[in-house]
Amino acid sequence: xxxFILTRVSLIIPTFIGITLLAFFLIRxxxxxxxxxxxxxxxxxxxxxxxxxxxxxxxQPIFVQYGIYLSRVLQGDLGKSMIxxxxxxxxxxxxxxxxxxxxxxxxxxxxxxxLPAGIIAAIRRNSIFDHGVMGISLAGYSMPIFWxxxxxxxxxxxxxxxxxxxxxxDVLYYIEPITGFLLIDTLLSDEPEAFWSAVxxxxxxxxxxxxxxxxxxxxxxxxAMLEVLGEDYIRTAKAKGLTRFRIVALHALRNALIPVVTxxxxxxxxxxxxxxxxxxxxxxxxxxxWLIDAIFRRDYPVLQGxxxxxxxxxxxxxxxxxxxYGLINPRIRHTR
Amino acid sequence: MTTxxxxxxxxxxxxxxxxxxxxxxxxxxxANHGAVAGLVVIVAVVIVALLADxxxxxxxxxxxxxxxxKPPFWQEGGSLAYPLGxxxxxxxxxxxxxxxxxxxxxxxIVVVAISIVIGTVLGLVAGFYRGLTEIFIMRLxxxxxxxxxxxxxxxxxxxxxxxxxxxxxxxxLVILPHYVRLARAAVITETSKDYVMAARVSxxxxxxxxxxxxxxxCTAPLxxxxxxxxxTAILDAAALGFLGLGAQPPSPEWGTMLADARxxxxxxxxxxxxxxxxxLITVLAFNLLGDGLRDxxxxxxxxx
Numbered sequence: 126x127x128x129f130i131l132t133r134v135s136l137i138i139p140t141f142i143g144i145t146l147l148a149f150f151l152i153r154x155x156x157x158x159x160x161x162x163x164x165x166x167x168x169x170x171x172x173x174x175x176x177x178x179x180x181x182x183x184x185q186p187i188f189v190q191y192g193i194y195l196s197r198v199l200q201g202d203l204g205k206s207m208i209x210x211x212x213x214x215x216x217x218x219x220x221x222x223x224x225x226x227x228x229x230x231x232x233x234x235x236x237x238x239x240l241p242a243g244i245i246a247a248i249r250r251n252s253i254f255d256h257g258v259m260g261i262s263l264a265g266y267s268m269p270i271f272w273x274x275x276x277x278x279x280x281x282x283x284x285x286x287x288x289x290x291x292x293x294x295d296v297l298y299y300i301e302p303i304t305g306f307l308l309i310d311t312l313l314s315d316e317p318e319a320f321w322s323a324v325x326x327x328x329x330x331x332x333x334x335x336x337x338x339x340x341x342x343x344x345x346x347x348x349a350m351l352e353v354l355g356e357d358y359i360r361t362a363k364a365k366g367l368t369r370f371r372i373v374a375l376h377a378l379r380n381a382l383i384p385v386v387t388x389x390x391x392x393x394x395x396x397x398x399x400x401x402x403x404x405x406x407x408x409x410x411x412x413x414x415w416l417i418d419a420i421f422r423r424d425y426p427v428l429q430g431x432x433x434x435x436x437x438x439x440x441x442x443x444x445x446x447x448x449x450y451g452l453i454n455p456r457i458r459h460t461r
Numbered sequence: 462m463t464t465x466x467x468x469x470x471x472x473x474x475x476x477x478x479x480x481x482x483x484x485x486x487x488x489x490x491x492a493n494h495g496a497v498a499g500l501v502v503i504v505a506v507v508i509v510a511l512l513a514d515x516x517x518x519x520x521x522x523x524x525x526x527x528x529x530x531k532p533p534f535w536q537e538g539g540s541l542a543y544p545l546g547x548x549x550x551x552x553x554x555x556x557x558x559x560x561x562x563x564x565x566x567x568x569x570i571v572v573v574a575i576s577i578v579i580g581t582v583l584g585l586v587a588g589f590y591r592g593l594t595e596i597f598i599m600r601l602x603x604x605x606x607x608x609x610x611x612x613x614x615x616x617x618x619x620x621x622x623x624x625x626x627x628x629x630x631x632x633x634l635v636i637l638p639h640y641v642r643l644a645r646a647a648v649i650t651e652t653s654k655d656y657v658m659a660a661r662v663s664x665x666x667x668x669x670x671x672x673x674x675x676x677x678x679c680t681a682p683l684x685x686x687x688x689x690x691x692x693t694a695i696l697d698a699a700a701l702g703f704l705g706l707g708a709q710p711p712s713p714e715w716g717t718m719l720a721d722a723r724x725x726x727x728x729x730x731x732x733x734x735x736x737x738x739x740x741l742i743t744v745l746a747f748n749l750l751g752d753g754l755r756d757x758x759x760x761x762x763x764x765x
Contacts, residue, residue: 143604147616154620263495267745269696271703272719272737275726279734283727290727398611402700416612417704420619432616436608443607 203430213430222305224411231334243346265340390446496753584644647679688751
């Protein structure tokens with residue numbers, strides 16, 4: 126077991142180095158002088174230029190520069206935003222909970238709808254319900270979510286005036302960030318109305334971000350269930366005279382869920398990609414919108430540090446999923 | 462004399478010969494209604510793209526503020542001259558969508574062509590040479606796969622500068638690992654087979670083995686992945702366009718059209734509805750086609 130954990134953990138080292146290399150070369154590939162790139166459009170006086178050159182080690186050979194960069198990153202120093210002068214790590218950690226909250230709600234939404242839909246579609250194979258689920262999930266899988274978000278705004282916010290168009294909560298409320306997750310913070314505060322405001326702001330972004338995972342989970346659950354339902358032990362269970370519900374819920378589902386759990390883990394990367402688009406549409410103050418804003422402000426330290434941090438987060442989640450998968454399925458543990 | 466012998470079996474037993482591979486493929490493929498529907502839509506989009514100059518009622522670029530934000534013809538204030546309405550600066554939406562079809566197909570094909578060529582070569586090299594070369598290539602691909610695809614594309618575009626060409630390069634790089642993995646996996650299964658050994662024994666060089674012997678036998682999964690790749694490419698390029706990092710205005714790329722019209726969504730539903738619908742339908746068609754091709758070409762890959 127220990128050996129399994131150690132191999133998996135050691136496998137992420139090259140990935141981590143790859144991500145840091147990418148972030149490192151990002152600044153250097155931007156056409157022009159890197160110091161001027163870092164300093165922004167206002168320019169910089171020659172003395173300060175020279176000082177910064179020394180500070181960042183641009184006068185050193187490239188691999189020494191990378192060493193300096195890597196040691197800074199490992200100490201948690203990702204540079205400062207050119208616009209706000211705040212350390213990139215601080216900005217990231219103050220915005221990240223908003224993204225996590227949205228992503229978490231989206232995956233719950235996808236699971237709550239996707240698992241039952243996939244299970245029922247598999248049990249009633251080739252029924253109208255099955256075809257409907259497969260059709261909808263194919264559409265969901267092909268969905269340009271940036272357009273989907275605008276359409277939902279048109280329907281729910283403009284036509285029926287049910288949900289707000291943007292933001293995380295009404296500007297009326299000021300909620301002291303305790304956990305950073307608004308749903309929890311508003312419950313802790315003494316304003317019950319604020320909680321409902323936060324919920325209403327979450328509905329549309331959750332649906333938009335959850336659509337692609339929902340489609341993937343429904344498809345995957347259905348095919349995993351179909352595979353398991355054809356196994357011998359299901360026939361045995363039927364022959365024993367067990368009820369249909371017992372067969373599905375106890376015998377089939379537990380085995381079918383193994384591939385589904387992996388797929389859910391792999392959706393984390395998809396969620397962060399989707400979060401960039403979703404946050405842009407709904408002006409959701411998370412890391413995705415922050416990164417896009419950084420591009421247009423030419424705030425390269427934010428882009429560099431933000432991309433690195435997001436990459437590391439996705440890498441770590443994938444590792445955790447891998448380890449969890451090895452824990453529940455001994456066959457995986459012993460293959461490598 | 463010889464001709465008689467050659468012809469005799471062909472005439473005598475036409476039913477005994479196996480069906481032509483293409484015919485066999487078609488009988489599998491046409492049984493899948495979704496795939497046929499996808500193919501029909503794709504053919505239609507291709508025709509629209511090719512004949513854009515003929516069928517588009519207006520120029521996609523000419524602006525006329527006098528007719529700005531006209532609704533589609535079935536709504537009050539709309540006219541048949543601008544069937545799907547006009548955008549905030551008075552350009553015909555239908556015409557822009559027709560020219561956009563050209564761009565989207567071009568994006569899909571160019572992106573997949575770039576990554577299929579580079580990916581297949583890398584995969585063949587990894588599969589044939591094994592050892593350090595393989596580890597290096599595959600680890601690199603794993604890194605690309607680890608990062609969220611759009612994030613990587615965004616970072617690349619941010620470095621190279623926004624624009625259609627850079628967006629296409631970024632998307633091509635992002636979908637590259639799929640082709641590398643496929644080609645490598647196919648090479649590893651194929652090289653253990655007898656015909657490759659036979660070719661090797663008869664003195665075929667590595668290049669010949671790679672491109673003449675093995676490659677033709679792993680085209681099926683590559684074709685399937687190409688069809689699915691086109692849908693990803695169109696979707697990701699449109700997403701970049703929407704974020705303002707892909708094709709730049711006034712280009713009639715569908716994602717860019719959405720970005721242009723975004724702020725008018727509350728006043729004019731048609732400016733965002735139609736371009737997005739075009740993306741959805743085209744992407745859906747390529748996904749349906751890909752699923753159908755997978756079932757027909759490669760029953761081993763058949764899922765669900």
